[in-house]
Amino acid sequence: MERWSRISLRSKITGVTVLMLTLGLLVSGIGTMAMLRQYVVQQVDSQLQIDAQSASNSYSAAALGQGTTAVVSSDYYVALYDEHGSLEDHTWRDVPRSELPILTAPLDLQTVMELDGKTMTLVDSAHDTEFLAVAVPLVISPQGTLGTLVMAVSLRPTENTMATYLTIFLGFGLGVVLVGALLTRLLVTTTFAPLREVERTAAAIADGDFSQRLGGATPNTEVGRLNRSLNTMLSRIDRLFKDRARTIDQMRRFVGDASHELRTPLVSVRGYAELYRMGALQAPEEIALAMERIEKEAIRMGGLVEDLLELARLDETKPLALAPVDLMPLARDAALDAMASSPGRTITVVTPIPAEIEDSTERPAIDLAHSTGEVPSAAAPGSKPDEPNQPAGGSVSFAGATLARLRTRKPRKADVTPPAPEQTPVTEPGTVQAVVMAEENKIRQIITNLMGNALRFSPTDSPVELEVAVDRRNQRASIAVIDHGEGIPPQIREKIFQRFWRADTSRARETGGSGLGLAIVASIVASHNGTVQVVDTPGGGATFRVWFPLACSPSAPQRVAPVITS
Numbered sequence: 313m314e315r316w317s318r319i320s321l322r323s324k325i326t327g328v329t330v331l332m333l334t335l336g337l338l339v340s341g342i343g344t345m346a347m348l349r350q351y352v353v354q355q356v357d358s359q360l361q362i363d364a365q366s367a368s369n370s371y372s373a374a375a376l377g378q379g380t381t382a383v384v385s386s387d388y389y390v391a392l393y394d395e396h397g398s399l400e401d402h403t404w405r406d407v408p409r410s411e412l413p414i415l416t417a418p419l420d421l422q423t424v425m426e427l428d429g430k431t432m433t434l435v436d437s438a439h440d441t442e443f444l445a446v447a448v449p450l451v452i453s454p455q456g457t458l459g460t461l462v463m464a465v466s467l468r469p470t471e472n473t474m475a476t477y478l479t480i481f482l483g484f485g486l487g488v489v490l491v492g493a494l495l496t497r498l499l500v501t502t503t504f505a506p507l508r509e510v511e512r513t514a515a516a517i518a519d520g521d522f523s524q525r526l527g528g529a530t531p532n533t534e535v536g537r538l539n540r541s542l543n544t545m546l547s548r549i550d551r552l553f554k555d556r557a558r559t560i561d562q563m564r565r566f567v568g569d570a571s572h573e574l575r576t577p578l579v580s581v582r583g584y585a586e587l588y589r590m591g592a593l594q595a596p597e598e599i600a601l602a603m604e605r606i607e608k609e610a611i612r613m614g615g616l617v618e619d620l621l622e623l624a625r626l627d628e629t630k631p632l633a634l635a636p637v638d639l640m641p642l643a644r645d646a647a648l649d650a651m652a653s654s655p656g657r658t659i660t661v662v663t664p665i666p667a668e669i670e671d672s673t674e675r676p677a678i679d680l681a682h683s684t685g686e687v688p689s690a691a692a693p694g695s696k697p698d699e700p701n702q703p704a705g706g707s708v709s710f711a712g713a714t715l716a717r718l719r720t721r722k723p724r725k726a727d728v729t730p731p732a733p734e735q736t737p738v739t740e741p742g743t744v745q746a747v748v749m750a751e752e753n754k755i756r757q758i759i760t761n762l763m764g765n766a767l768r769f770s771p772t773d774s775p776v777e778l779e780v781a782v783d784r785r786n787q788r789a790s791i792a793v794i795d796h797g798e799g800i801p802p803q804i805r806e807k808i809f810q811r812f813w814r815a816d817t818s819r820a821r822e823t824g825g826s827g828l829g830l831a832i833v834a835s836i837v838a839s840h841n842g843t844v845q846v847v848d849t850p851g852g853g854a855t856f857r858v859w860f861p862l863a864c865s866p867s868a869p870q871r872v873a874p875v876i877t878s
């Protein structure tokens with residue numbers, strides 16, 4: 313069995329075909345021979361019967377003087393016996409005795425009568441020739457004495473015909489088997505040629521070359537279908553390997569960057585401690601300065617560790633505690649927080665589509681994703697997009713989160729309801745209902761990070777806008793942080809979302825961010841099936857806009873059913 317399984321498929325198929333062909337030919341050849349021989353012998357037999365009868369009649373007539381002896385074909389051996397079985401006369405006188413048929417028993421008249429003309433099989437004394445023989449009674453004297461006529465015919469011509477037939481048959485049979493084997497081998501070889509290609513490619517893949525793909529075979533053949541499935545599988549494996557390599561690479565870089573980031577503040581803390589121990593810090597002001605530096609570095613490290621933890625948690629992809637969240641109040645809270653921390657700033661919450669709630673069917677939805685936040689001028693009568701303190705897109709109608717103490721900004725002409733002094737940014741007319749399915753804390757985190765960057769990367773007196781919008785057509789809502797600072801060059805917009813990536817600008821250096829803020833934003837946005845985009849603020853600055861599917865949209869993240877444990 314083991315030896316059988318070691319034989320190649322090609323050899324097996326060829327071998328089995330040849331075997332079947334040979335068996336078939338043998339069976340049909342032997343069968344045909346047996347039938348044919350029987351038929352020919354039967355023919356000879358019946359002819360012998362007829363000829364023996366007519367010879368007996370003509371010999372009897374001649375003996376009675378009623379005619380001449382008939383001439384019998386020399387193919388026949390004819391012998392005449394008297395009534396007691398003694399040989400009287402026979403033909404084939406010039407044939408040696410050993411080649412004549414020998415009677416097995418003496419043929420007296422009684423035995424001949426009992427035989428009743430049945431054919432006997434006789435052999436010669438050398439036992440190499442068979443004869444068919446019949447014995448018939450006949451008259452051997454003019455007195456009417458009866459004797460026996462034995463007529464025999466050799467079966468040698470029949471055997472010779474059979475042997476010739478066998479030779480011809482074997483010759484043809486051998487030819488058929490050889491041609492069959494050759495054709496089978498050829499067919500199997502050409503059919504399996506693509507399989508050998510598969511074999512070669514598989515070997516190359518086994519050696520680690522995952523870029524190899526199978527081709528060549530016609531798609532609707534078995535091998536073609538196999539190739540297609542294998543190629544799909546290979547692409548998937550290749551992608552998985554690449555993903556894994558990328559993840560490992562990212563992880564390695566991440567760990568390296570994180571250690572590097574943590575080492576810098578640690579080195580300076582240790583430096584100050586050493587200075588102090590060595591007595592280099594004497595004056596109280598020097599000590600105070602060192603302490604302040606240590607504190608700052610500790611705060612920086614703390615922030616970094618917080619960010620790292622946050623990212624690690626996000627990477628865990630734990631199910632989110634989803635609930636419908638209105639972006640508007642979050643924007644207002646963020647504005648309040650930012651104003652509290654940066655008292656010199658004008659921070660406003662704006663909505664580009666004022667009548668979103670009441671009139672959403674009549675007003676065409678504005679696809680903010682492709683418009684860099686610009687709102688058609690019809691929706692912003694009188695607004696001047698170039699006005700430096702204008703929010704992105706010259707937003708109109710509503711400026712919600714404006715604290716009284718920041719009322720230094722001029723009321724914009726486009727405001728439908730100019731904010732009243734001491735007004736708190738809660739229920740404003742014209743607010744949009746941007747309800748998304750999200751974990752509220754995470755959304756707050758996004759806004760905090762974006763606001764933090766906007767405040768850090770723009771001049772301290774420039775305004776910042778928080779814009780909330782709803783795009784009904786695409787069933788999504790957005791929150792944007794719009795600053796009027798240095799902006800982000802297009803070539804680095806992709807990079808800023810990478811972990812630890814920081815622009816090497818003087819501001820980035822002096823503010824000492826961890827480079828993780830936007831990575832956290834990207835991670836949270838992805839976990840909420842959202843998207844984030846960075847565009848230029850008209851007039852200069854950066855606009856970060858985050859889109860989430862509306863809570864009613866099918867693409868909104870789904871709440872995971874709580875697991876109840878008893």
Ligand code: ADP
Nearest residue numbers: 765766769808814815825826827828829830854
């Ligand atoms: P960091 O902690 O350094 O702020 P982030 O991931 O939040 O890290 O930001 C990465 C980089 O993106 C920053 O170093 C900065 O160069 C750039 N960036 C982010 N937000 C702004 C913005 N509002 N204006 C200009 N540049 C920005």
